[in-house]
Amino acid sequence: MTTIARYENFKMYSVHTLSRIFSESELGYCLADKQKSAQRFAVRFAAKEAFYKALVSSGRLQKTPSFFHVCRAFSLVVQSGLHAIVDWKSLVVDPVSVSLSVSHEKGLAGAVVLLSWV
Numbered sequence: 001m002t003t004i005a006r007y008e009n010f011k012m013y014s015v016h017t018l019s020r021i022f023s024e025s026e027l028g029y030c031l032a033d034k035q036k037s038a039q040r041f042a043v044r045f046a047a048k049e050a051f052y053k054a055l056v057s058s059g060r061l062q063k064t065p066s067f068f069h070v071c072r073a074f075s076l077v078v079q080s081g082l083h084a085i086v087d088w089k090s091l092v093v094d095p096v097s098v099s100l101s102v103s104h105e106k107g108l109a110g111a112v113v114l115l116s117w118v
Contacts, residue, residue, distance in 0.1 A: 001110040002049075007041040020068055021045065023075035023085075042109035043102045044076050050113040051084070051098070058115055060093055076102075084113075 010018065011034055018027055022044060030040040052070045055061065065073075073087040082102065088095040097116040103109070 001108060002042050002046050004039050004042045004104060004107050004109055007038040007045070010041045011037040021048070021071045023072070025077055026075050029078060039104045039109060043104050043111065046109045047076055047084070047100060047102050047111040047113065048074055050111040051086075051100075054113045054115050055091070055093070058117075060117070062092065065091060076100075 011031060015027060022030065022041070026044055030037050030044065033040075048071045049067075051074045052067055055070065056064055070091065073090045075085050077083050077085055082100070084098045084100050086095070086098060094117075099114040099116065100111065102111040
């Protein structure tokens with residue numbers, strides 16, 4: 001859970017700075033509508049944070065990656081719905097099923113991520 005207001009100034013940051021956390025497609029989507037950019041950034045950051053916490057607490061990692069490394073390996077895309085894209089190879093962990101729920105309302109954005117190993 002995060003406050004949307006925290007992301008109001010993100011639309012003013014350089015693409016180089018934002019690319020430490022967000023993918024190129026995420027940046028394009030978030031910056032396409034300046035009035036909605038804060039909530040779009042907030043939801044994506046909340047999802048990245050939830051994914052990081054789920055991954056690290058899973059006990060499946062040999063070495064804990066940095067938060068920024070995980071951010072670059074995990075992105076959300078909008079294609080007939082919201083989908084998570086994960087670069088499992090860069091995380092050095094076997095692929096798993098990712099279930100994702102995100103929401104924003106009244107100044108807050110949140111995300112829940114469930115990882116399922118078969």
